[in-house]
Amino acid sequence: MSFDSNYTMTIDGRATLSSESMDVLNPATEECIARVPDASLDQLNDAVAAARRAQASWAALPLARRQHSLDAMADLLASHTDDFMRLLTREQGKPHADAKAEVGRCVHWLREYAKRTLPVSRHDDGAGHLFETHHVPIGVVAAIAPWNFPMTLAIWKVAPALLAGNTVVLKPSPFTPLTSLKMGELFRDVLPPGVLNVVSGSDRLGPWLTEHPGIDKIGFTGSTATGRRVMQSASSRLKRITLELGGNDAAIVLPDVDVAQTARALFWGAFRNSSQYCLATKRMYVHESIYDDFSRELVAYARTVEMGNGAAPGVGLGPIQNRMQYERVKDLIADAHRTGVKFLLGGSVPEGKGYFIPVCILDNPPDDSRSVIEEAFGPVLPLLKYRDIDEVVRRANDSDYGLGGSVWSRDQNLAYEIAGRLQTGMVWVNHIHVMSPNAPFGGQKQSGIGVENAMEGLQEYTNVQTRVTLIN
Numbered sequence: 001m002s003f004d005s006n007y008t009m010t011i012d013g014r015a016t017l018s019s020e021s022m023d024v025l026n027p028a029t030e031e032c033i034a035r036v037p038d039a040s041l042d043q044l045n046d047a048v049a050a051a052r053r054a055q056a057s058w059a060a061l062p063l064a065r066r067q068h069s070l071d072a073m074a075d076l077l078a079s080h081t082d083d084f085m086r087l088l089t090r091e092q093g094k095p096h097a098d099a100k101a102e103v104g105r106c107v108h109w110l111r112e113y114a115k116r117t118l119p120v121s122r123h124d125d126g127a128g129h130l131f132e133t134h135h136v137p138i139g140v141v142a143a144i145a146p147w148n149f150p151m152t153l154a155i156w157k158v159a160p161a162l163l164a165g166n167t168v169v170l171k172p173s174p175f176t177p178l179t180s181l182k183m184g185e186l187f188r189d190v191l192p193p194g195v196l197n198v199v200s201g202s203d204r205l206g207p208w209l210t211e212h213p214g215i216d217k218i219g220f221t222g223s224t225a226t227g228r229r230v231m232q233s234a235s236s237r238l239k240r241i242t243l244e245l246g247g248n249d250a251a252i253v254l255p256d257v258d259v260a261q262t263a264r265a266l267f268w269g270a271f272r273n274s275s276q277y278c279l280a281t282k283r284m285y286v287h288e289s290i291y292d293d294f295s296r297e298l299v300a301y302a303r304t305v306e307m308g309n310g311a312a313p314g315v316g317l318g319p320i321q322n323r324m325q326y327e328r329v330k331d332l333i334a335d336a337h338r339t340g341v342k343f344l345l346g347g348s349v350p351e352g353k354g355y356f357i358p359v360c361i362l363d364n365p366p367d368d369s370r371s372v373i374e375e376a377f378g379p380v381l382p383l384l385k386y387r388d389i390d391e392v393v394r395r396a397n398d399s400d401y402g403l404g405g406s407v408w409s410r411d412q413n414l415a416y417e418i419a420g421r422l423q424t425g426m427v428w429v430n431h432i433h434v435m436s437p438n439a440p441f442g443g444q445k446q447s448g449i450g451v452e453n454a455m456e457g458l459q460e461y462t463n464v465q466t467r468v469t470l471i472n
Contacts, residue, residue, distance in 0.1 A: 007036045007177070009200055010184035011043060012050035013193025018043060022202055024178060027093040027319040028309040028354045034091075036177050039201040041208055044169075047197040048214035051140040051167035054194030059137045059165030066163055067114045072190040074110035077103060080186065084151065084179055086311070091178045092150060093318035093355075094273055095310040106155040109453075112437035113159040116458055130469050135462035137165035138240055139216035142209045144230075145180065146222045147173035147321050148276040148377075153244075154180055156452050157219035158196065164461040166217065170198045171209055175322045207233065215239060217461065221278075224401070224446050231449070242450035242460045245443060246375045247278045247403030250396035251432075252386075252418060253294065254409035255287040262408050263297035267305070269406065269432040271359055274307075274317050275379045276325070278447075279404040279426070279433060283372060285392045288385045295363070295383055299345045302359045309354070319355040320378055326355040329378030332370060333360060336380075341365040344383065367395060375401065389418060397423045402444030406432045425451070 008015035018037035026033045039047075058066070077084065081103050088099040123131040143157035150172055161168050172180035177200040184198030199205065206226075210218055210233035217240040220230045224246040234241045251266055270281040286294045310318040320326040330349055337347065346360035362382045365371050371382045386392040396405065406428040409415040419427040425443045428434065435441065435453070442451030450460050 005034055007034055007181045007200075008185065009037050009039060009043070009047075009181065010188060010196065010198040011047045012053075012197065013188055013191075015185070016043065016046075022174060022200075024091055024175070025322075026090050027321050028311075028356075030353050030355070034178055036181060036200045039199045039205055044199055044201075044205065044208050044212065045214075047169050047199050048140060048212055050194035051169055051197055052214055054192060055137070055139055055165075055167040058162075058167055058192065058195050061165075063117060063163075066165065067116075069190055070110045070114035070159060070163060073187055074107045074114070076186050076190065077110070077183070078107045081107075084182070087182065088151060088179050089310040089318075091176045092147065093310050093321050095315045095318055098273065099310065102149060102152050106151050109152075109155050109437045110159050113163050113458070116163060116455070118164065118458065118462065119455075124471065128471050130471050131466055132469070133464060133466045135164070135459055136465045138461060138463055139166060140214055141166045141168045141217045141219060141461065142212070142215045143168050143170045144206065144209070144218065144220045144222070145170065145172050147175040148273060148278075150176040151179050151183070153221045154183070156221075156457075157242075160452075160458040161217075161219065161461045162191075162195065164458060166461055167195050168197065169209065169215070170196065171205060172198070172200060174200070174202050174205075210234060210239075211236070213237060217241070219452075219460075220244070227448070240460075240463075242452065242457075243448045244278065244441075244452060245403075245446065245448045246377075246401055247280075247443065247447050248282045248373075248375050248399045248401040249279055249404045249406070249424070250283045250285060250399075250422070251281040251406045251408065252392050252396060253284065253286045253290070254407070254411070254415065255289045256410045257290070257408050258410075259290055259293050260297050263294055264301050265432065266406075266408070267298060267301050270381045271302075271305075271317060271379050272433075274320060274357070275381070276321060276377055281381070281406065281432070282376060283382055283384060283396070285384045285386045285396060288387055291364075291383070291385045295344055295361070298383070299361060302345055302361065305359070307356060307358060317359070317379070320357055321355070323355060325377060326357065329357050329376060329380060332374065332376055332378070332380055333357075335370050336360075336362060336365065339365075339369060341369060341371065346379075367398070373399075393418060393421045397421075400446045403447035404428070404443075
């Protein structure tokens with residue numbers, strides 16, 4: 001395949017253009033780097049119809065054949081690592097090192113899913129009946145990926161869906177469609193026509209897809225507000241859903257930590273990908289006895305990290321991915337100024353090309369301030385004082401969100417006990433953001449429904465069928 005400027009959708013295994021197109025911008029320069037198809041409703045219908053035609057024969061293949069296909073997809077991605085790295089940086093903005101890690105993560109996830117089999121459980125009731133419970137495909141899956149990790153969060157849906165015997169219609173974000181379209185082009189060589197369809201489009205495409213009567217299951221990653229609309233769309237036909245939504249993750253720093261080491265680790269926990277990360281630390285609770293020392297270390301380290309075009313050497317943080325989110329983050333900063341919050345670092349946004357917002361660290365704002373309550377999804381971090389453990393656990397849990405969190409202490413047992421009290425789907429103890437294809441990930445409260453990854457994530461793409469036979 002070619003990594004030139006031509007981008008086509010994949011529908012029924014064929015390259016497909018559209019009569020309408022849309023611009024894709026590089027967020028570091030605001031320059032148009034590509035024009036991609038803006039799918040029509042007829043083209044979406046074609047993609048869903050192709051997936052329906054292909055599903056029965058794909059599910060009928062021996063599991064080993066589907067496993068082999070996932071391995072082949074991993075091989076193809078790995079052979080184009082640097083091409084995808086450069087393309088991902090251009091459309092998303094993240095530094096090359098982070099983009100290369102994202103490609104590698106996709107390869108690893110595909111290979112790990114290729115090792116999986118679905119369990120069959122058996123029960124003999126002692127009265128002549130054998131109950132066998134199988135996990136069978138759901139049908140046609142709509143996989144909807146966001147713009148912050150466009151490759152990773154597409155593969156997290158595509159890999160388990162295909163392994164389980166479903167077929168897929170993948171819709172990337174209109175802000176970051178390029179890597180998904182190129183993956184669709186690449187995978188035409190190893191997947192039968194219709195098994196994986198990739199359609200790009202503007203804001204109209206998402207509702208068309210989630211409301212489509214030919215879709216049986218929706219896997220969605222995005223904001224909680226959009227997730228509610230997806231759930232509403234799914235309700236009309238009781239479509240199965242997996243929703244990975246927003247977060248307002250808290251980090252709790254106990255007074256016995258190595259201050260410098262913990263501050264460096266939590267800087268990246270909060271600001272990697274310019275904080276455009278559902279699991280980013282968005283509230284940092286630091287014990288009052290070390291608050292001043294910790295804040296000095298955090299600010300000092302932040303000053304050493306360069307922000308700029310992700311394609312440039314030495315850059316650690318890139319731009320906000322799109323203007324809409326850029327304006328939201330700017331408004332959050334303006335609100336902090338209006339309400340008298342002190343900035344330990346940052347607080348102004350430079351003029352010029354690119355959606356760049358320098359790191360902002362806020363000094364102990366009130367718990368009811370927007371910077372504490374809302375998910376910034378940009379580099380604005382409130383640093384918050386606390387006095388005792390019961391207080392900080394209560395404040396950390398006082399959120400509509402429940403995605404992730406972290407606890408930091410030299411006393412591993414105490415940190416582990418505090419972690420168990422947090423109302424979140426994932427908690428790290430003395431480290432952060434280590435993920436595994438073999439560990440389930442999902443949110444509590446308004447951070448989502450269902451899980452991704454591991455056997456639990458694979459089973460999200462199946463229906464349960466129990467077969468009962470008579471024993472002679």
